[in-house]
Amino acid sequence: MCSPCLLQSFFARPTLEVARGLLGMRLVRSLNGARLSGWIVETEAYIGETDLACHARAGKTPRTAVMYGPPGRAYIYFTYGMHWLLNAVTEAEGFPAAVLLRAIQSVEGLEEMSARRAGVPPARWTDGPGKLCRALGLDGQQNGINLCDPSGELYIEAGPGVPDNEVLIGPRVGIQSTPEPWRSTPWRFRTQIRPGCGINED
DNA sequence: AGCACGATTAACT
DNA sequence: GTTAATCGTGCTC
Numbered sequence: 001m002c003s004p005c006l007l008q009s010f011f012a013r014p015t016l017e018v019a020r021g022l023l024g025m026r027l028v029r030s031l032n033g034a035r036l037s038g039w040i041v042e043t044e045a046y047i048g049e050t051d052l053a054c055h056a057r058a059g060k061t062p063r064t065a066v067m068y069g070p071p072g073r074a075y076i077y078f079t080y081g082m083h084w085l086l087n088a089v090t091e092a093e094g095f096p097a098a099v100l101l102r103a104i105q106s107v108e109g110l111e112e113m114s115a116r117r118a119g120v121p122p123a124r125w126t127d128g129p130g131k132l133c134r135a136l137g138l139d140g141q142q143n144g145i146n147l148c149d150p151s152g153e154l155y156i157e158a159g160p161g162v163p164d165n166e167v168l169i170g171p172r173v174g175i176q177s178t179p180e181p182w183r184s185t186p187w188r189f190r191t192q193i194r195p196g197c198g199i200n201e202d
Numbered sequence: 203a204g205c206a207c208g209a210t211t212a213a214c215t
Numbered sequence: 216g217t218t219a220a221t222c223g224t225g226c227t228c
Contacts (some may be wrong), residue, residue: 080210081221130210174209
C-alpha cells in the first residue's frame with residue numbers, strides 16, 4: 001500500500017528528467033488523519049531565470065525564494081485571485097527551477113476529495129493544477145514543505161512509472177503571453193489515466 | 203500608491 | 216468560443 005518516499009536525489013536532477021520521471025509516481029496528502037493520494041499524470045517544467053515562463057524570471061523575491069532553495073520542497077503559489085498551484089522544486093540548491101503538478105488520477109481519500117469538490121463529477125476532481133490543490137486541501141500553508149518526508153502532510157511516493165510509448169510531450173499551457181521560444185518549448189509531459197487504477201475514468 | 207496581469211476554472215452564449 | 220471571478224506580485228510613477 002505504502003511505497004518508499006522519493007529521495008531528495010530524485011529531485012536534484014535536470015528538471016526535464018524530474019518532470020518526465022514524476023509521471024506514474026504517487027502524490028500523497030495526509031489530511032486530518034486521512035490519506036489522500038493519486039497517480040501523477042501531467043507535469044510541466046519551469047527552468048531558471050532565463051525561462052521567461054518561469055516565475056524566477058523576476059529573480060529571487062519573497063515569492064520565488066523556495067525555488068532557489070533545496071530540491072524536493074513544495075513551491076505553492078496563488079494565482080488568478082483564487083487558485084493555488086503545486087510545484088516540486090528541482091535541481092541543485094541555488095538554481096531556481098520546479099515541476100508544476102498539473103493533474104493526478106485520484107486513488108485514495110475519495111470521500112475527502114468529494115467533500116472539497118462538491119457538485120463536480122469524479123473525473124473532474126483533479127484534472128487541473130488548481131483543481132488538484134483544491135481537492136487535496138492545499139494552499140500557502142504547505143509552501144516550502146519537504147516532499148521527501150513521509151511523516152509530513154504532503155509527499156511523493158515511488159510508483160510503477162510510465163513507459164516512454166505512453167508519454168505525450170508538448171508545449172506548456174497557460175503561457176500565451178510568454179515570448180518565443182519559451183511559449184512553444186515542449187516542456188509538458190502527460191500520460192493517459194490508468195484504467196482500473198483510479199476513479200478519473202471517463 | 204497605483205496598475206496590469208496571471209503556470210486557472212467554471213459558467214456562460 | 217467567450218468571459219467573469221478575484222487578489223498577490225512585480226513593475227512604474
